[in-house]
Amino acid sequence: MPKLDFDVITLGHGSGGVLTNKLLESGVFDLLKNPILDEHHDGAIFELDGKLAFSTDSYVISPVFFPGGNIGELAINGTVNDLAMCGAIPKYLSLSFILEEGLTMTEFWEILLSIKAAAEKSGIFIVTGDTKVVERGKGDKIFINTSGVGQLHPKAAISAKRVQVGDKVIVSGNIATHGIAIMSVREGLDFETSIESDTINLNHTVEALLDTFGNDIHLFRDPTRGGVATVLNEIARDTKLGINIQQKDIPVIEEVYGACELLGLDPLYVANEGVFMAIVSAEIADDCLKKLQTFENGQNAAIIGEVVSEHPRQVVLQSRIGGKRVINMLVGEQLPRIC
Amino acid sequence: MKYLSEFRNPEIVEQYIAELHKITTKPWTIMEVCGGQTHSLVKNGILNILPKQITMVHGPGCPVCVTPLTLIDKALYLAEEKNVILCSYGDMIRVPGSKRSLLEAKANGADIRIMYSPLEAVKIAQENPTREVVFFAVGFETTAPANALSVIHAQRLGLKNYSILASHVLVPPAMEAVINDKEAKIEAFLAAGHVCTIMGMSEYEPIVEKYKIPMVVTGFEPVDLLQGILMTVRQLENGEAKLENQYSRVVKPEGNPEAQKVIAKVFRTDDREWRGIGTIPQSGWEVNEEMAAFDANKKFSVNIQKVPECADCIAGQVLKGIKKPFECSQFGKACTPLNPLGAPMVSSEGACAAYYHYSEAMEEALV
Numbered sequence: 001m002p003k004l005d006f007d008v009i010t011l012g013h014g015s016g017g018v019l020t021n022k023l024l025e026s027g028v029f030d031l032l033k034n035p036i037l038d039e040h041h042d043g044a045i046f047e048l049d050g051k052l053a054f055s056t057d058s059y060v061i062s063p064v065f066f067p068g069g070n071i072g073e074l075a076i077n078g079t080v081n082d083l084a085m086c087g088a089i090p091k092y093l094s095l096s097f098i099l100e101e102g103l104t105m106t107e108f109w110e111i112l113l114s115i116k117a118a119a120e121k122s123g124i125f126i127v128t129g130d131t132k133v134v135e136r137g138k139g140d141k142i143f144i145n146t147s148g149v150g151q152l153h154p155k156a157a158i159s160a161k162r163v164q165v166g167d168k169v170i171v172s173g174n175i176a177t178h179g180i181a182i183m184s185v186r187e188g189l190d191f192e193t194s195i196e197s198d199t200i201n202l203n204h205t206v207e208a209l210l211d212t213f214g215n216d217i218h219l220f221r222d223p224t225r226g227g228v229a230t231v232l233n234e235i236a237r238d239t240k241l242g243i244n245i246q247q248k249d250i251p252v253i254e255e256v257y258g259a260c261e262l263l264g265l266d267p268l269y270v271a272n273e274g275v276f277m278a279i280v281s282a283e284i285a286d287d288c289l290k291k292l293q294t295f296e297n298g299q300n301a302a303i304i305g306e307v308v309s310e311h312p313r314q315v316v317l318q319s320r321i322g323g324k325r326v327i328n329m330l331v332g333e334q335l336p337r338i339c
Numbered sequence: 340m341k342y343l344s345e346f347r348n349p350e351i352v353e354q355y356i357a358e359l360h361k362i363t364t365k366p367w368t369i370m371e372v373c374g375g376q377t378h379s380l381v382k383n384g385i386l387n388i389l390p391k392q393i394t395m396v397h398g399p400g401c402p403v404c405v406t407p408l409t410l411i412d413k414a415l416y417l418a419e420e421k422n423v424i425l426c427s428y429g430d431m432i433r434v435p436g437s438k439r440s441l442l443e444a445k446a447n448g449a450d451i452r453i454m455y456s457p458l459e460a461v462k463i464a465q466e467n468p469t470r471e472v473v474f475f476a477v478g479f480e481t482t483a484p485a486n487a488l489s490v491i492h493a494q495r496l497g498l499k500n501y502s503i504l505a506s507h508v509l510v511p512p513a514m515e516a517v518i519n520d521k522e523a524k525i526e527a528f529l530a531a532g533h534v535c536t537i538m539g540m541s542e543y544e545p546i547v548e549k550y551k552i553p554m555v556v557t558g559f560e561p562v563d564l565l566q567g568i569l570m571t572v573r574q575l576e577n578g579e580a581k582l583e584n585q586y587s588r589v590v591k592p593e594g595n596p597e598a599q600k601v602i603a604k605v606f607r608t609d610d611r612e613w614r615g616i617g618t619i620p621q622s623g624w625e626v627n628e629e630m631a632a633f634d635a636n637k638k639f640s641v642n643i644q645k646v647p648e649c650a651d652c653i654a655g656q657v658l659k660g661i662k663k664p665f666e667c668s669q670f671g672k673a674c675t676p677l678n679p680l681g682a683p684m685v686s687s688e689g690a691c692a693a694y695y696h697y698s699e700a701m702e703e704a705l706v
Contacts, residue, residue, distance in 0.1 A: 261343065263455070264429075266382075321352040321561045323384020328696050331676040 001109045002027040009103040014133030023131065027109075031116050036092070036127040044127035046092055048151055053088035055079055056147035064107070064141045067181045068196030072114035074273065075144040077201045078224070080122040083148050084203040085220040085276060087156025087210060090122060093148045095129040100139030111142065122201035124148065153207060155214035160238040162218040167307040168285035169243065170278045172205070172292060173198065173300045174251045175228050179270035180259045191262075195255055198274035198297075205295045206276065213288055219279040222272070226330045229268040231277055232315045233329040243315045245305030245327070268317075269330045279307065346560030347383075355565035359390050359572060366392040367575050368524055369568065370517065370660050372510060373479075373531035374401030374688025375559050381693040383561045393572065396523075396660030397690035399513050400531050402478045403430050404658060404682040404689045405613040406506045411436035412643045413636075414475050414504055418449040421639055424467060425451045426460035427475040428482075430686040435679055437646035457489035457503070464493065464501035473635045476503040480534045483507050483624060484598035487605035490626070490633045502635040505626050508611055510534045511542045512622035518550050522661045527553040527571045532563070532586040537602075539594025543582050551580040558586040605630050614682055615648070615655035652681035657690050664694040671695060 004026050012019035029037065036044050059075040076093070083090040095115070099108070119126055181197040202222070209217060223231040228250075236243050252260075252267050260267045274297055280288050285303055292298035315327040371377060377397045380386055386395060399405055415436050418425040425441070432441040432451060445451040450470075454460055457474045464472035476486040486503060493501040510531055517523050530543055535556045547554050553574035557567030567585040574581060584590055602624070611623025626634035648654070651669045656662040664670050664683070674680040676692050683689035 258343075317384075319382070319384045319561075320347050321349050321383055321385070321388075323386075323388050323561075325381060325384045326696060 001106065004105055007105050009099045009101060009105070009108065009133055011101050011133050011135065014099065014131055020131060028112060031112055032095075032119070032126045034125045034127070036125060044092060044094075046127065048091060048149065051152035053083050053086035053150045053152060054147070055082040055086065055150075056145065057082060059144040059146075060140065061182065062140050063182075063185055064111070066185055066197055067193075069199045070111055070114050071142060071144055072111035073118035074199050075146045076115055076118035076122065076124070077199050077273065079146040079148040080118075080124055081202045081222050081276065083150035084201075084206040085158070085222050086150065086152070087158035087206075087220065088150030088152050089207060090124040090148055090150040090203050092127045093119065093124045093146055095126045096145040097129070097131045098139055098143040098145075099131065099133045100141050101133055101136040103141050107141070118201065122203050153210045155210050156217075157215040158217070158220055160219055160235060162215075163235065163239045163241065163279050163307055164218070164281075165241060165307055165309045166282045167218055167279045168282055168303050169232070169245065169305040169307070170280060170285065170289060170292065170301060170303050171223075171228065171251065172202070172276045172278070172298050173274060174253045174256065175223070175272055175275055176252055176256050176260060176267035176270035178273040179227070180256045182271070183263070184259070191259070193255060193259060195253070195259065198272075200274040200297050202274070202276050202297060205292065205298055208295070209278070209288060209291060212291060213280065213284050216281045216284045217278055217288070218281065220276055222276045224273065225271050227267070227269040227271060228277065229266070229315065229327045230330050232327065235279065236313050236315050239307070240312050242308045242311040242313070243305055244308050245315065245317050247317055247320045249302050249304045251300045251302045268327060282306070343560065346558070346562040348562060351562050352565055355562070355569050356388055359393070359565070359569055362569075362576055363390045363392050363572055364576060366394065367526055367572060368394045368396055369527045369529060369571055370396040370398045370525045371529040371557070371564075372398040372400045372514060373534065373559075374404070374686065375533065376529060376531070376557065376564060377401070377690055377693050378688045379559045379561070379564060381696065385561060385564060389568070393568065395568075396525060397657070397693070398517065398528075398660060399613065399616060399658040400479065400510065400534075401658075401683065401686055401688040401690070402482070402508065403434055403686035404654065405508055405616065406431070406434070406477050406682070407612045407614045408437055408648060409612075409643045409645055410504065410506050411441070412438070412646070413641050414441060414473075415439065415444050415449075416641055416643065417473055417504070417635065417639060418444055418451050419447075421471065423450070423471040423473045424463060425449065425473050425475060426454045426457070426463065427451065428455075428477060429453045430688075431475060431477055433679070434682050434685045457486050458492060461489050461493050461496070461498065461501055464498050465496065468500060471500050471502070471638075474501075474503045476505045476507065478506075479508055479510055479531070480537045480602075483606065484537060484595075484601050487601045490605045490630055491601065493633060494630070499632075502633045502638045503626065504635040505606070505624065507606065507624035508613060509608075509622050509624065511546060512619050513613065513616075514546060516616065516619050516622075517659050518546075518552065520659050520661070522656075523659045525552075525660060527575055528555070529557040529564070529567045529571065530554050532556055532558040532590060535584075535586070535590045535594065537595050537598050540582060540584060540590065540592050547580055547582045553580050554582050556582075556584045556586050556590050558589065613658075615658050617655075649680045654681035654683050654691075657683055664691040667691070
């Protein structure tokens with residue numbers, strides 16, 4: 001961390017004046033350095049050809065630091081992954097902070113370092129940004145918004161319209177890990193665990209799958225808030241087809257599964273970060289799975305179900321013991337049960 | 340978690356189902372008392388693999404469902420008007436009071452916090468000495484020891500700003516109320532495993548004896564539930580009425596004496612109103628005289644007007660097993676988990692919510 005003559009963020013740092021410049025010049029610009037950002041202009045100027053994807057997301061997570069990461073890398077990976085889910089190769093990103101007065105520079109710097117590392121890993125350039133400061137009590141330490149532009153992969157044809165009966169449903173890794181990691185450190189829910197968030201960029205893996213399987217991949221989705229169940233329901237609703245999934249095939253880390261049992265939560269509804277879902281044609285499903293498993297973030301990938309013509313718009317789970325139930329969309333927030 | 344997977348073993352489940360088919364010769368109606376059992380029956384899809392002659396009726400053992408409206412209104416009043424920090428178990432906060440739910444009050448600015456353990460609420464009281472902290476102590480015998488312990492803990496710490504709004508209900512009187520209800524035709528019970536873990540089995544002997552009704556203390560995993568159902572059907576088919584224990588790996592006949600001592604230190608038995616059912620004599624626990632300083636009912640004098648329940652809601656009949664949720668005209672229409680008219684549509688342990696997630700459309704799809 002650079003030497004500074006202030007150690008907490010004050011309202012002045014968002015004024016646009018001397019203090020804002022001091023904050024940015026103190027090392028923020030240096031840290032995120034690239035030729036477009038270095039222009040220090042009101043906006044970024046760049047060239048891109050062909051079809052583009054554009055996505056935005058805001059990050060308001062509490063707590064800001066959690067086992068396995070912090071809000072910084074989440075804000076980069078989240079938008080990078082949203083672009084990847086469109087079948088795009090992430091290129092440029094905007095980064096906006098809403099800081100709460102009193103945030104320490106040590107914390108802010110740690111978040112910035114994670115942002116830098118995550119951006120480098122995914123290969124996206126941060127080309128424009130903004131910083132505002134709100135009074136103490138009016139924010140939760142730090143809120144981040146990122147918007148990103150990506151160039152569509154030449155072989156990508158990602159659309160819910162292309163999902164058809166017989167397609168297989170693949171998840172790229174263990175589900176519910178991120179949500180449980182966050183929950184383990186929330187106020188009132190403290191429990192000891194070694195579960196860490198799996199937040200990571202998925203774009204390189206997705207790109208490689210598109211290189212090999214092209215338009216045999218019909219849909220990508222990342223099951224963040226609302227979890228796998230909510231995404232499956234959205235797909236069933238949009239395609240007017242049914243989806244069957246097998247409980248025994250859904251990958252969940254033993255410890256996450258245990259925590260869900262204890263807290264009365266269903267892993268299918270718990271948020272994910274480093275996981276995506278792919279709906280692919282049956283012919284390539286096994287090869288696609290094998291390829292996915294060669295990646296670090298795809299080792300635990302599994303085929304968990306298929307698209308069917310029965311029970312249109314509904315997701316049906318076959319339980320481990322052979323019973324069946326409908327998986328609905330998450331209603332409100334998943335609340336812990338009493339006993 | 341090997342301990343769990345064994346109780347979800349598909350082969351054992353299959354054996355039990357086959358055995359059930361073999362021994363069942365006529366229709367039987369069995370009530371699972373505990374909401375946790377209802378939840379598991381639905382979640383694991385057990386209801387649609389049972390022999391058709393066996394009807395499972397979902398009992399009143401969902402604490403959220405039976406907490407009276409006036410008490411929710413009282414909690415709302417404390418949070419909104421008295422500026423207390425109201426701490427609650429999670430699924431309680433979505434239950435509709437007469438005007439709004441705790442969740443809505445929270446959105447309007449009331450300081451309402453979700454807890455897993457009442458001891459967390461004591462910690463909050465310690466950290467906020469200038470604020471009153473009230474824990475909404477809801478539940479059956481299962482949550483009572485922890486809730487009682489929070490009071491003992493607060494007393495030890497000398498806290499003056501902690502109290503509980505107790506709404507504890509007891510299983511045995513509710514079972515008797517169901518048996519005595521002329522409309523409810525229950526032929527056997529799966530008794531609530533975790534309640535018996537605390538209280539033991541002796542309270543149930545007289546009920547089995549008096550009403551000659553088979554009862555099996557049962558756990559919550561698929562293998563537990565199917566074994567419990569099998570033991571119950573065996574008794575029914577043989578014309579027996581015994582108290583048996585399927586959940587013996589957890590439930591001891593004497594229960595947990597230490598937990599019982601903690602309960603006795605803080606609570607006394609009293610008449611209690613059950614939402615949808617009415618008042619059942621000696622069916623609840625109130626904070627006793629000795630601990631009166633920790634009783635939110637005494638600490639804050641609140642006079643809450645009794646408001647009638649939503650007329651369209653048949654929660655009472657559902658809780659007594661007289662009607663199935665889908666027999667309600669509002670089910671899945673005006674009443675959904677997002678906009679519940681009655682409490683059983685809220686908690687995942689509530690029969691209506693359980694059926695909503697299982698849904699009639701689902702039954703058609705599976706035929």
